[in-house]
Amino acid sequence: MLKFFQSLFFIFLLLLSNSLFAQQYVTVAYDSSGADFPNPERGFYPYREAPLTLSYVQGLRAQNITTIWRLYNIGAYRNGPLSATFLQQVENDLDVAREGGAKLILRYRYTVSQNGEDAPLDTILMHIDQLAPVWQANYDVINYIEAGFIGAWGEWYYSSNGLNNTNDRRTVLYAILDATPAERSVVIRTPGYKKHIYQTTVPLSPDEAFDGSNRARTGAHNDCFLASADDYGTYENIEADKTYLNLDNRYVPQGGETCNPSTFAHCTNALADMARMRWSGLNKDYHPTVLQRFTTEGCMDEIKRRLGYRFRLLDATLPDSLQPGSEFRLNFSLVNDGWASPFNPRLVEVMLRNVQDSTTYFLETE
Template identity: 40%
Template sequence: MKKFITTGIFAVALLAAVLPGCKKDSSDPDPVEPEKGIAYESMATPFANPERGFYKTLIRKTGEAGLVQSQLNTYRASNISLVLRFFYLDGFKDKAISAEELALFQADLDKIRIAGLKALLRFGYTDDIAGTDAPLAIVTQHIDQLKPLFEANKDVIAFVQAGFIGAWGEWHSSSNGLSTTANQRAVLEKLLSVLPAELMVQVRTPLYKQAIYGTTNPVNSSLAYTADGRARVGHHNDCFLSGGTDYGTYTNVTAEKKFVSDEAAFVPTGGETCPPTGTYSPNCLEGRNEMKYLKWTYLNLDYYPTTISGWRLNGCFDEFQSNLGYRLAAVEGFFPDEVAAGGTLSFKLSVANKGYAPLYSKKTVAVVLKNTVSGTFYDLPLQADLRTIKPELTSTIEETPSLAGVPAGTYSMYLRISDVAVSLKDRTEYSVRLANKDAWVAEHGGINNLSHQLIIR
């Protein structure tokens, strides 16, 4: 024991003698400060965002008046950004659509654009189960006639429902024998051929899509966002939450819902509710579970009224209004306090999707710097594709955009998520708002405050 103590004392003395003469190696790194992030507070308050949420149904038959601008202008105050414009071609079942009618279609879409809304489009010939539609030759002629309309208004068209065949354009009960896979394929392929490549079509049941493409395999990440027809076809269910097969929407309910759920990570789902069947109750729990599972992006506010009013009465309407479609929220950001002029900005931001569905339309994403003295804005483009942020997931945007052209000064930092269309990119109504408390700023086309100041020297 004494030897151990003696050795210990000697070692301490030796260490004391050596340490004063030790010098730090110049190659040793300085202590690294722990990375400090900005935590963002999310919120549950409903608000409008493009291409998602509850929608209003606006139906027009041949000879009826067009949309009323003052009515459209009121919708955003109710957090509505989407309308279904259903054009019945009942006066043109045996002839071309008139120039006057096509002009009215264009006038309606102009009004939708003025109101800061986007449209779901559907065309049909009858709203009577025993009514008549048009023969295939007329349908294809009409689709060709609509090509310029689709191209001119692709900025405000959210999705196109396949339509044209049978009652309500729902692809059944065709008086001209169009409710066959061959004819359905002909209509769908014709529609896809005239639509701008960025627009998606929705069909009424999953079995229709499976039969047309000859596969029960859902669209996956390798096929998504390509020009392949399957990657451009989603689903609309016009008897959602009615119980059982949803009035024939499904045959094998479990398998086909799984197919839609898997596909909806990449192609849109939406529709409207119907009167419930049997003892089924479309209550808050059922609505929440089904919308989450099927990744529901939009729902008719006007039908079925008893279901909608039940949600209001039982306190889940606002929840559904908030969570239909995508709901992106900043989680944490890491940014430098100072950078050199002409260099790059180290930008790292995690974003969560708290909604039921992803984004389906590509957006333009940019860091925005606002000079705190002059008020001048500078946009730094990012390459991030926000469509990849799927429901209940968090993704990190980590990029180093160039600061070229941004002068020295102090800047407030924002995130801008704008429409890719030149006609809409500077309009606040078409920019994506993050679900964060006190973040939204309705200037410079709509931007989200990242609560950080940057000094450029």
């Protein structure tokens, strides 16, 4: 009997000990911020035709810019292979972007004139094949690739080689997608092109999103945003195409630039269309008149904040203290105040920072 009571007393001590050291949870609510955060793969970006330098990239980072639109003019190679020097330059640009902490949007084009010459299809495919190893080895610093290659500015509308048709556009797009790691998207100039290429007017569904298929990796860029009601022919059917992009762009990138200071290019339309079509990025350099109008009319700061994703922590329930080796449980609520979602895969990280000495600890997640 004595041993029985001794056992009960020992169990009681264990229970008492556990209750004394049981974790206490607290719920913390967080205030919002109006800061322009330099989150990756979103926001305003400059266009650049010259080779990148580290000082240039670092200067952009100091302005909270994390993405660069790098355009390559390759007209000198329309009748032959890309040179080793050129391929090394692309590699160098990607290396510099990595060192400086930026991501690149890539486009290759043979001409910037409506009457200029692009390249024959077999040459384009050869160039894509040459670029493939560079893209694959450096996809970590590629935001996405603009399809390019065909016609003036690489926008697919004009073509001296008759490539401005659905079959040839599909061939070029599929070649770029095949040459690019599955973790990255390729964007094309109009929603109509995507509908015709994939032979469906139905936008991506949640089940298709991020499944690695060509369609799930094909996004949009609009290089005449706000130029007119139909953005200079970007939309075949304005309402239907905008509805399509509203749904499709939940899972793929939408970027571009303004191109004409029209009566349509004002803050009211800019905010409405960027929200509806879920814009992630915009050229910060063009068109200067339209961009200045955003500042004058008072919407520029909101555009800077809301391009792409903007996760805001609402509240969190977590232990008020932790014992070494004990379980850590965290419940939290987020809201996305941005116009778009992240489109490139990322791991979830939980980071604990010591408030006294700023020592940082990372917790494993699945």
